[in-house]
Amino acid sequence: MNSTISINNLSKSYGDVSALKEINLNIKSGELFGLIGPDGAGKTTLFRLLATLLLPDSGSAALCGFDMVKKYRHIRNILGYMPGKFSLYQDLTVLENLNFFATVFNTRIEDNMDMIRDIWVQIEPFKDRPAGKLSGGMKQKLALCCALIHQPKILLLDEPTTGVDAVSRSEFWQMLKGLKTKGITIVVATPYMDEANLCGRVALMQSGEILSLDSPSGIIASFEKDLYSFEAKDTYQLLLNLRAYPFVNSVFLFGQSVHYTDVRDVVVLSDLKDYLKSKGQDHVEIKQIAAGIEDCFMALSQQNTVQK
Numbered sequence: 001m002n003s004t005i006s007i008n009n010l011s012k013s014y015g016d017v018s019a020l021k022e023i024n025l026n027i028k029s030g031e032l033f034g035l036i037g038p039d040g041a042g043k044t045t046l047f048r049l050l051a052t053l054l055l056p057d058s059g060s061a062a063l064c065g066f067d068m069v070k071k072y073r074h075i076r077n078i079l080g081y082m083p084g085k086f087s088l089y090q091d092l093t094v095l096e097n098l099n100f101f102a103t104v105f106n107t108r109i110e111d112n113m114d115m116i117r118d119i120w121v122q123i124e125p126f127k128d129r130p131a132g133k134l135s136g137g138m139k140q141k142l143a144l145c146c147a148l149i150h151q152p153k154i155l156l157l158d159e160p161t162t163g164v165d166a167v168s169r170s171e172f173w174q175m176l177k178g179l180k181t182k183g184i185t186i187v188v189a190t191p192y193m194d195e196a197n198l199c200g201r202v203a204l205m206q207s208g209e210i211l212s213l214d215s216p217s218g219i220i221a222s223f224e225k226d227l228y229s230f231e232a233k234d235t236y237q238l239l240l241n242l243r244a245y246p247f248v249n250s251v252f253l254f255g256q257s258v259h260y261t262d263v264r265d266v267v268v269l270s271d272l273k274d275y276l277k278s279k280g281q282d283h284v285e286i287k288q289i290a291a292g293i294e295d296c297f298m299a300l301s302q303q304n305t306v307q308k
């Protein structure tokens with residue numbers, strides 16, 4: 001496979017903390033790829049390695065054929081990196097920030113306007129405002145323009161939608177779809193499981209490991225169990241009762257409901273209802289539901305823990 005990003009057995013530790021454990025991953029040209037995982041999964045560490053800001057302990061990676069360690073200068077020219085923590089200069093205006101990033105890459109805004117125009121038109125009305133005085137969504141758009149101003153071939157976005165309202169999140173993903181049509185290879189790290197569905201392929205990550213690597217529909221299709229959603233007045237008690245049920249396979253809290261799988265192939269719901277009744281929970285609503293990415297993540301995470 002001709003990969004734009006090729007990662008082989010990449011490992012990185014901080015003292016005793018093993019942040020990445022022999023990661024293998026190939027990302028093709030023009031993919032919109034998601035690194036999905038909770039805090040501490042190793043997403044930022046992987047990005048810092050690919051962005052040539054950290055050195056690996058072992059393993060290697062190549063971006064557009066350039067070795068991450070030996071050819072770091074080449075990589076910096078072809079890579080756009082939007083770090084998770086806000087990367088802009090708060091006291092500089094919107095335009096000054098963009099100019100600064102263009103100058104760092106030895107280019108000019110006007111030479112690259114085609115690349116950023118669709119996003120820039122949305123922030124241009126605020127071009128004289130200090131970046132620190134922009135809304136979260138606007139800051140994010142400016143940071144994206146700054147990461148794109150040198151026309152990178154690869155874009156790494158670390159948790160770009162964390163702390164941003166739902167409308168701005170959805171607008172941001174629309175912008176990424178637009179960038180994909182320009183042929184840029186985009187890798188997005190996010191802790192939001194629902195955002196997996198917006199990517200072509202995803203890697204589900206936990207504790208420095210890739211638990212699964214596939215398209216979102218492929219990951220969902222691999223969920224093997226019948227899944228049930230339970231709702232009752234006292235959700236916490238419901239969770240405790242289901243955890244204590246002799247045939248429980250998995251039970252997780254999902255907002256106001258509890259998602260449950262059973263160790264048996266055939267689940268007798270009336271037995272379960274009787275069991276909950278015996279525990280004082282008379283009114284419990286039970287529905288069989290389709291698994292989502294979060295259910296898959298929880299199942300894989302549980303499997304991974306049991307195997308260790």
Ligand SMILES: Nc1ncnc2c1ncn2[C@@H]1O[C@H](COP(=O)(O)OP(=O)(O)OP(=O)(O)O)[C@@H](O)[C@H]1O
Pocket residue numbers: 014017018019037038039040041042043044045046
């Ligand atoms: N500079 C550091 N020194 C020590 N430990 C670190 C350092 N940076 C990260 N870690 C640890 O390495 C592991 C992976 O962290 P990393 O930041 O890569 O994960 P993440 O998936 O990006 O999560 P987050 O959103 O919390 O940054 C975590 O256990 C974290 O505490």
